[in-house]
Amino acid sequence: xxxxxxxxxxxxxxxxxxxxxxxxxxxxxxxxxxxxxxxxxxxxxxxxxxxxxxxxxxxxxxxxxxxxxxxxxxxxxxxxxxxxxxxxxxxxxxxxxxxxxxxxxxxxxxxxxxxxxxxxxxxxxxxxxxxxxxxxxxxxxxxxxxxxxxxxxxxxxxxxxxxxxxxxxxxxxxxxxxxx
Amino acid sequence: xxxxxxxxxxxxxxxxxxxxxxxxxxxxxxxxxxxxxxxxxxxxxxxxxxxxxxxxxxxxxxxxxxxxxxxxxxxxxxxxxxxxxxxxxxxxxxxxxxxxxxxxxxxxxxxxxxxxxxxxxxxxxxxxxxxxxxxxxxxxxxxxxxxxxxxxxxxxxxxxxxxxxxxxxxxxxxxxxxxxxxxxxxxxxxxxxxxxxxxxxxxxxxxxxxxxxxxxxxxxxxxxxxxxxxxxxxxxxxxxxxxxxxxxxxxxxxxxxxxxxxxxxxxxxxxxxxxxxxxxxxxxxxxxxxxxx
Numbered sequence: 350x351x352x353x354x355x356x357x358x359x360x361x362x363x364x365x366x367x368x369x370x371x372x373x374x375x376x377x378x379x380x381x382x383x384x385x386x387x388x389x390x391x392x393x394x395x396x397x398x399x400x401x402x403x404x405x406x407x408x409x410x411x412x413x414x415x416x417x418x419x420x421x422x423x424x425x426x427x428x429x430x431x432x433x434x435x436x437x438x439x440x441x442x443x444x445x446x447x448x449x450x451x452x453x454x455x456x457x458x459x460x461x462x463x464x465x466x467x468x469x470x471x472x473x474x475x476x477x478x479x480x481x482x483x484x485x486x487x488x489x490x491x492x493x494x495x496x497x498x499x500x501x502x503x504x505x506x507x508x509x510x511x512x513x514x515x516x517x518x519x520x521x522x523x524x525x526x527x528x529x
Numbered sequence: 530x531x532x533x534x535x536x537x538x539x540x541x542x543x544x545x546x547x548x549x550x551x552x553x554x555x556x557x558x559x560x561x562x563x564x565x566x567x568x569x570x571x572x573x574x575x576x577x578x579x580x581x582x583x584x585x586x587x588x589x590x591x592x593x594x595x596x597x598x599x600x601x602x603x604x605x606x607x608x609x610x611x612x613x614x615x616x617x618x619x620x621x622x623x624x625x626x627x628x629x630x631x632x633x634x635x636x637x638x639x640x641x642x643x644x645x646x647x648x649x650x651x652x653x654x655x656x657x658x659x660x661x662x663x664x665x666x667x668x669x670x671x672x673x674x675x676x677x678x679x680x681x682x683x684x685x686x687x688x689x690x691x692x693x694x695x696x697x698x699x700x701x702x703x704x705x706x707x708x709x710x711x712x713x714x715x716x717x718x719x720x721x722x723x724x725x726x727x728x729x730x731x732x733x734x735x736x737x738x739x740x741x742x743x744x745x746x747x748x749x750x751x752x753x754x755x756x757x758x759x760x761x762x763x764x765x766x767x768x769x770x771x772x773x774x775x776x777x778x779x780x781x782x783x784x785x786x787x788x789x790x791x792x793x794x795x796x797x798x799x800x801x802x803x804x805x806x807x808x809x810x811x812x813x814x815x816x817x818x819x820x821x822x
Contacts, residue, residue, distance in 0.1 A: 367653025428551030
């Protein structure tokens with residue numbers, strides 16, 4: 350089941366990102382806030398935390414693909430999202446070995462990795478010259494609202510998908526163990 | 530253990546090299562996208578058309594409700610304007626007829642003013658706010674090509690940044706920089722000549738376009754309309770771009786610049802028109818003339 354549903358959910362999240370610009374209220378723009386929804390990244394973190402085992406890298410593989418597709422269809426510079434998403438999922442993978450996965454750890458890990466992924470995007474885009482935004486402005490106008498909004502989205506995704514992901518993970522990997 | 534660390538370091542370095550390579554590849558001045566890019570763009574474009582339709586419909590309904598609040602006032606103003614339009618319409622018809630006769634007398638059949646409209650719908654907008662891009666549902670198969678101008682009923686909104694077979698990306702005016710300048714004319718009402726200049730880019734602080742004049746003009750009234758002049762070789766003549774808000778000089782005081790308020794609303798786009806110029810387009814990057822169609 351998970352082999353079909355997981356890519357489908359990720360594809361749907363990529364598609365929905367194209368509509369987020371319409372859904373973010375105009376008052377945010379007026380206040381100068383730049384909010385970027387990282388719905389796919391949040392779901393990838395969930396996959397990493399609840400679906401992957403410590404020895405499997407499905408989330409990392411998915412991060413590479415998702416990043417590449419976002420790069421192609423929404424920006425015209427290939428590789429930036431791909432690199433940032435994959436690197437940060439790898440970071441989550443490393444942290445997961447050290448920490449237990451309960452709600453608080455998951456929230457904290459998401460906040461940190463989300464902040465890092467957005468900062469990484471900013472650094473690369475700033476380096477290439479896509480944005481001329483100053484560091485201080487970036488922190489106040491983009492990083493903080495982005496992390497706040499995405500965290501709300503993370504809670505929603507967490508409640509919706511945590512149990513399902515654990516169930517799929519059990520089905521998939523127990524099956525493999527029993528056949529081996 | 531040290532072996533694994535070295536392996537990890539090695540793969541991150543490899544990833545960095547691939548990243549730099551890919552960025553370098555995509556920053557190259559490309560005329561045509563690779564077929565892999567076109568494939569992803571088109572297949573996700575189709576999925577977006579289906580999935581986002583109800584969402585776009587919903588946002589339309591919400592904004593329509595907002596519009597209804599102003600309906601009474603707008604209606605009154607529009608009725609007043611309508612009387613004037615009749616007069617202008619008659620004038621335009623007469624001028625068109627006269628223009629056609631004169632062009633016939635000169636045996637000149639096409640001008641840089643003529644274009645074929647390609648109607649398109651916006652299907653998605655880039656979630657990364659630093660890329661001022663929207664995706665439309667018409668591509669190379671419908672006659673869309675790179676660098677064509679894109680307009681709405683109110684005025685110009687941008688140009689085609691990259692075209693795939695069935696969808697294309699539009700770079701909006703507020704994402705323009707020095708590498709995509711637009712040659713423009715400003716109507717000076719109290720003199721015969723038009724003021725000429727270039728749209729150089731977008732000022733983030735003022736949320737307005739930056740216009741640089743090629744010569745020094747004594748009197749440029751604020752509120753004059755800015756039109757594309759068609760001399761840049763890509764866009765047709767006479768597309769409305771915006772209205773002059775303030776005239777000043779640049780930071781060295783040598784050239785005259787103006788801030789232009791775009792006529793079209795760039796935040797709320799739904800139906801757009803891609804402008805296919807009838808006269809042949811001159812691409813200056815490869816030094817030879819290419820004929821469209």
